[in-house]
Amino acid sequence: MKELRAWLVDTIMPAEATRPFPTEAFCSTLCRKTTPQLGRLTVKAEQLNTAGASSLTDFKAAAMAERDRREVAGMGDRFAEQQAAVPPPVDSSLVDAELEVLCSYDLDGQTTAGGQQKKANLWCACRVLQVSDGTALQTSPTTGKTLSKPVAVGFVLLHWYANPEMGEGEESEEWVALLPKKWNANQVQSWRRNLEA
Numbered sequence: 001m002k003e004l005r006a007w008l009v010d011t012i013m014p015a016e017a018t019r020p021f022p023t024e025a026f027c028s029t030l031c032r033k034t035t036p037q038l039g040r041l042t043v044k045a046e047q048l049n050t051a052g053a054s055s056l057t058d059f060k061a062a063a064m065a066e067r068d069r070r071e072v073a074g075m076g077d078r079f080a081e082q083q084a085a086v087p088p089p090v091d092s093s094l095v096d097a098e099l100e101v102l103c104s105y106d107l108d109g110q111t112t113a114g115g116q117q118k119k120a121n122l123w124c125a126c127r128v129l130q131v132s133d134g135t136a137l138q139t140s141p142t143t144g145k146t147l148s149k150p151v152a153v154g155f156v157l158l159h160w161y162a163n164p165e166m167g168e169g170e171e172s173e174e175w176v177a178l179l180p181k182k183w184n185a186n187q188v189q190s191w192r193r194n195l196e197a
Contacts, residue, residue: 027056027059027060079100079123079192079195079196080184080186080192082195083183083184083192083193083195084184084193086183087178087180087183087184087191088193090131090154090156090178090180091131092131094128094131094156094178095128095129095130095131096127096128097127097128097193098125098126098127098193098194098197099125099126099127099128099158099191099192099193099194100123100124100125100126100191100192100193100194101123101124101126101158101176101189101190101191102121102122102123102124102185102186102187102188102189102190102191103121103122103123103124103188103189104119104120104121104188105119105120105121105122105166106118106119107119107120121186121187121188122166123192124160124161124163125160125161125194125197126158126159126160126161126194127158127159127161128156128157128158128159129156129157129158129159129173130156130157131155131156131157132150132151132152132153132154132155132156132157132175133153134150134151134152134153135150136150136151136155136157137150137151138151138157138175151175152177154177154178154179155175155176155177155178156175156176156178157173157174157175158173158174158175158176159171159172159173160172160173160174176189177189178191
């Protein structure tokens with residue numbers, strides 16, 4: 001870790017101040033080999049150069065479309081791929097963090113062949129309001145009274161944003177356990193950073 005930080009501070013950051021860095025990774029496509037030459041390019045050579053640039057644009061567009069198609073089909077997740085390898089600590093440093101939690105929803109009017117209610121897991125946006133240190137108290141959702149039993153360590157108070165598409169027109173708050181083993185996973189109550197916030 002120390003070596004990587006030294007490389008960042010001593011090499012990459014000074015270089016970034018003296019020259020522009022690409023905003024995206026280089027994408028290699030078939031193109032005409034550049035060789036020493038005299039005079040101007042022929043019309044055919046210019047056409048090949050133009051075709052190469054055009055094919056790169058088309059290739060990127062096709063790649064993005066294929067990625068979108070695969071994600072809709074449940075294969076891959078660009079946001080999951082950008083998450084840190086280890087979860088952040090569930091402590092006061094997490095307050096005000098924008099997260100996503102994987103929630104299960106019943107699909108209205110849709111049943112399986114066996115007559116069971118169909119469900120779908122969707123990532124829902126939320127913000128951390130408070131992290132329990134073992135002494136935090138919660139209120140009853142039905143009576144509004146403060147409960148005597150404190151909220152356990154590892155629970156956070158989440159502010160859920162409205163989700164009209166799933167019939168949730170109002171924002172709400174709820175204590176939820178953020179388990180390290182469910183960081184960036186693919187099961188209900190998995191959690192991750194909201195990279196779009």
